[in-house]
Amino acid sequence: MQLRVLGSVSITDAAGEEGVRPERKARELLTLLVLRAPTALTIDELVDQVWDDPPESAVKTLRAHISRLRAALQQADAGQIESVGNAGYRLVLPAGTTDVDVVADLRRRARDLLADGRADGAASLLAEALRTWRGEPDLPATTAASALARGWRREHRQLVLEHLQAVVAGSDPSRALAELERHTTADPTDEPMWVLLVRALHGSGRQTEAVRSAAAARDALAELGLEPGPDLRRAEGEVFAAPVEAPGADRVESASPMLAAGAAGAADEPAIEYAVAGGRHVAYTELSSGPRVLVVLNPAMVTIDGLLDEPRSRHALARLGEHARVICLDRRGIGLSDPLDSQRDPLDQWTDDILHVLDALDVRAAHVLANFDTGLVGLEFAARHPRRVASLTLAHCYARYQRGDGYPHGADPSSGDQLIRDAVSPDAPEHRIDTVSHAAPSAAGDDTFRRWWTRIGQRGAGPATATTIRTIATRTDLRDRLADIVAPTLVVHRRSCLNVDVGHARYLAEHLPNADLALVPGTDSLWFTDGQDLLDKVIEFLLR
Numbered sequence: 001m002q003l004r005v006l007g008s009v010s011i012t013d014a015a016g017e018e019g020v021r022p023e024r025k026a027r028e029l030l031t032l033l034v035l036r037a038p039t040a041l042t043i044d045e046l047v048d049q050v051w052d053d054p055p056e057s058a059v060k061t062l063r064a065h066i067s068r069l070r071a072a073l074q075q076a077d078a079g080q081i082e083s084v085g086n087a088g089y090r091l092v093l094p095a096g097t098t099d100v101d102v103v104a105d106l107r108r109r110a111r112d113l114l115a116d117g118r119a120d121g122a123a124s125l126l127a128e129a130l131r132t133w134r135g136e137p138d139l140p141a142t143t144a145a146s147a148l149a150r151g152w153r154r155e156h157r158q159l160v161l162e163h164l165q166a167v168v169a170g171s172d173p174s175r176a177l178a179e180l181e182r183h184t185t186a187d188p189t190d191e192p193m194w195v196l197l198v199r200a201l202h203g204s205g206r207q208t209e210a211v212r213s214a215a216a217a218r219d220a221l222a223e224l225g226l227e228p229g230p231d232l233r234r235a236e237g238e239v240f241a242a243p244v245e246a247p248g249a250d251r252v253e254s255a256s257p258m259l260a261a262g263a264a265g266a267a268d269e270p271a272i273e274y275a276v277a278g279g280r281h282v283a284y285t286e287l288s289s290g291p292r293v294l295v296v297l298n299p300a301m302v303t304i305d306g307l308l309d310e311p312r313s314r315h316a317l318a319r320l321g322e323h324a325r326v327i328c329l330d331r332r333g334i335g336l337s338d339p340l341d342s343q344r345d346p347l348d349q350w351t352d353d354i355l356h357v358l359d360a361l362d363v364r365a366a367h368v369l370a371n372f373d374t375g376l377v378g379l380e381f382a383a384r385h386p387r388r389v390a391s392l393t394l395a396h397c398y399a400r401y402q403r404g405d406g407y408p409h410g411a412d413p414s415s416g417d418q419l420i421r422d423a424v425s426p427d428a429p430e431h432r433i434d435t436v437s438h439a440a441p442s443a444a445g446d447d448t449f450r451r452w453w454t455r456i457g458q459r460g461a462g463p464a465t466a467t468t469i470r471t472i473a474t475r476t477d478l479r480d481r482l483a484d485i486v487a488p489t490l491v492v493h494r495r496s497c498l499n500v501d502v503g504h505a506r507y508l509a510e511h512l513p514n515a516d517l518a519l520v521p522g523t524d525s526l527w528f529t530d531g532q533d534l535l536d537k538v539i540e541f542l543l544r
Contacts, residue, residue: 003079004099005031007134011076022072025050026065027138028145033081033091034098035137035148039434040090042412044403052142085414103129107159110166111447119169126163133159147496147523151441158445161192168196173203184213188220191229198235210239272304272336275353275360282353283336284329284360288321292390293366294542295327295354296320297374299526300439301466303335304328306456307528310449316528316535323542324367329357331377333465340465346472350377351384358388365390367542371527372396372439372500373473383484392489393538395527396497398504399511400477409503411474438499441523442530482511489515490541492534494522516541 004010009027012018022030032041032049041049047058055061066089070081079093095101106129110122137152139145167176177200183193194217201210214236218228228236274281285304296317298307307313307328320326331350333340340346354377358366367390370378375397382389402413436444436453443449457466489512493505502519509517518537524530527538 002099002102003030003034003073003076003093003097004134005034005137006099006103006132007136009138011072022065022069024138025061026069028140029062029065030069031138032140032145032148033089034093034100035139035152037091037093037098039438040084040088042085042414043087043089044412046089048144049142049148050140050145052144085412087412087414099132099134102132103159106132107162110162114166114169119166120171123163123166123170126159126166129159130163143496147441147498150496151437151444151498151523154442155445161196164193164196168200168203173200176200177204184217188216189224189226191217191221191232194220195231195235198232198239202235202239207239214239273360275356277352277356277359280332280341280349281338282329282332282356284327284357286361287317287326287328288324290321290324290326292324292542293327293361293363294320294324295329295357295366295368297354297368297370297377298328298330298334299372299374301334301457301469303330303456305335306452309456310452310528312443312449313528319535319539320369320542323539327357327361327366329353331374333468340468346468347376347380347476350374351381354381355385355388364388367391367393369393369395369527369538370397372525373469376473376476376478379478379481379485382487382489383478383481386484386486389487391541391544392485392487393541394489394491394505394508395534395538396493396500396505396525397491397508398500399479399482399508401474401504404477407479407507409501409507439524440526440529441498443524479511482508483513485512486514488544490518490537491515492518492520492537492541494524494530494534495519496521496523497525498523499525 002010002012004012009022009030010018011022021027028050029046032046043059043062046062047054050062051058066081073079073081079091079097082090082092084090093101096105106125110125110129113119113122113125133156136149139149139152164176164180167173176196180193180197180200183190184197187193194213198210198214198217201207201213214232217232221228272283272285274283276282283304287308296307298304302313307317317326317328330337331353332338333346333349337353340349354368358364365388368378368381370393372395375394378392378394378397379399382392398410400407400410402411403409404413434444435457436450440449440453489508491505491509491512493500493502495502505517505519509515518541520533520537522530522533527534
C-alpha cells in the first residue's frame with residue numbers, strides 16, 4: 001500500500017489498486033497530516049490552514065472529512081488517523097508508506113553513496129526520487145498554508161540541486177548540461193546552478209565554455225550589485241587550474257577575532273568567563289566591542305559555542321558586533337553553566353543569570369535581544385530590573401505559549417504534554433517531531449544545519465533539563481508582568497512563522513507600554529536564519 005501526496009493525493013492498497021479519490025478538502029486535510037506527521041495538529045490549526053475565512057460549520061466539516069479519511073486509510077491498510085487530546089489529530093503510518101518517506105529514504109541512500117565516492121549510483125537514486133515527486137502537494141490556497149507550500153517548493157528545488165550535483169560529480173558530467181543551461185537561462189541570478197554548469201563544462205573538457213559561463217554568472221550577479229560567492233570562485237579556480245583563494249564569504253568581518261573565523265574553527269575559540277553568585281557559575285563570553293552593550297539570549301538549548309559553530313548565526317552575530325559589544329551566556333542547566341537548582345523556579349534562576357553577568361562585567365544597563373522561549377526570560381528581567389534594560393527586542397516571542405481564557409493565540413493546551421514528549425523523548429521513534437521544520441523551515445533541506453541542530457540539542461542539555469525548558473516555555477504566563485516593563489521594546493515577527501503564531505506578537509505590542517511591532521517576510525522562528533529582513537530591523541532599532 002502507498003499514500004502519495006507529492007502531487008495529487010492517491011491512496012493505493014496492497015494490490016496496487018487505487019481507492020476512491022477523496023474530495024478536494026479531504027485531500028488537503030490528508031496532505032497537511034502527511035506533511036506534518038508525526039506532529040499532531042489541533043482542529044483549530046487545521047481550520048486556520050484550510051480556510052482563510054472559516055465558515056461556521058468548519059469544525060463539523062473537518063470532523064466529517066477526518067471520519068471519511070479514516071475509513072479510506074483503513075480500507076487500504078495504509079495507517080490511521082489517531083486522536084490526540086480532545087481536539088487533535090496525528091497521522092500514524094507504517095514506515096515507507098508515503099512517497100514522502102520514499103523520497104527521504106532515497107536521499108539518505110544517495111548521501112551514503114556520495115560519501116563512498118559512488119556519484120553515479122547516487123545520481124540514479126536521486127533521479128528516482130525526482131520521479132516519485134510527481135508535483136506540488138494538494139495544499140489549501142490559504143495564507144496559512146502558503147508558507148508550508150513554499151517550504152516544499154524549496155525542498156523540491158533542493159532535491160533537483162542534489163541530483164545535478166551528483167551527476168556533475170559522476171563519470172559523465174555532460175549529462176547535466178542541458179538541464180543546467182535551462183535553469184541558468186530561466187534565472188540568470190541562480191548562482192548554485194551557474195556553479196554546477198561551470199563545473200560540468202570543465203569536467204566535460206569544454207574549458208572555453210566553462211570560462212565564458214563563469215563570466216556570464218559574474219555579469220548576472222553584478223547587475224544586482226552582488227559579488228560572486230565562494231562556490232563560484234572555487235569553480236573558477238578549478239577551471240583555471242590555479243590555487244583557490246580562501247573564500248572571503250566563509251569569513252565574517254567583525255570587531256572580534258572569534259567572529260572573523262569560519263565555522264570550521266580556524267580562529268580563536270571564544271574566551272569563556274564565569275559569573276559566580278551563591279556558588280553557582282554562569283558561563284558567558286564577549287564576542288565583540290562596541291559603543292553599546294547587547295546581551296543575546298540564546299533560544300531553546302542553543303549554547304555559546306553552538307552559535308559560533310553555525311555559519312548563519314556566526315554571520316548574524318558578526319553584523320550585531322559591528323554596532324555593539326555582544327555578550328552571550330549559557331543559562332543555568334544549558335551548555336557550560338552549572339545545573340539548575342531543583343529547589344528554585346528555573347525562570348527565577350535564568351533571570352538572575354543575566355543580572356550576575358552584567359554585574360561581573362560592571363555593565364549598568366544593556367540592550368537585550370531575546371528569541372522564542374527566552375522572550376519569557378527577557379520579559380521577566382525587564383519587569384524586575386527596569387534600570388538595567390536599555391531596550392528589549394523580542395523576536396518571535398510570547399507572553400504565554402498556549403491558548404487560554406481571554407487569549408486565543410498559540411497551541412492547544414490539551415496537546416502540550418504530548419508535544420514535549422515527542423520533541424524530547426518520544427514513546428516511539430516514529431513520533432519524534434522534526435523540530436528543524438518547525439523552528440527553521442528555510443534550513444530544513446540543509447543536512448549540515450540539521451546535523452548542527454541535532455548535535456547542539458544533545459550537548460546543550462540532557463532530556464530532564466530539556467523537558468524542564470520546554471515545560472517552562474509552554475506553560476508560563478507573563479501577561480500580568482507586561483505593564484511593568486517600561487524599556488523601549490521592538491516586537492519583531494516573520495509574517496508566515498510556522499512555530500509561533502503572529503497573534504503573540506500583536507498581543508505583546510498592544511500590551512507592552514512602550515513597544516513597536518515590526519512584521520517581516522519569512523517562516524522561521526530562529527532569529528538568525530531565513531534572510532536578513534529581521535536582523536535589519538533589530539539593528540535599526542538598536543541604533544536609535
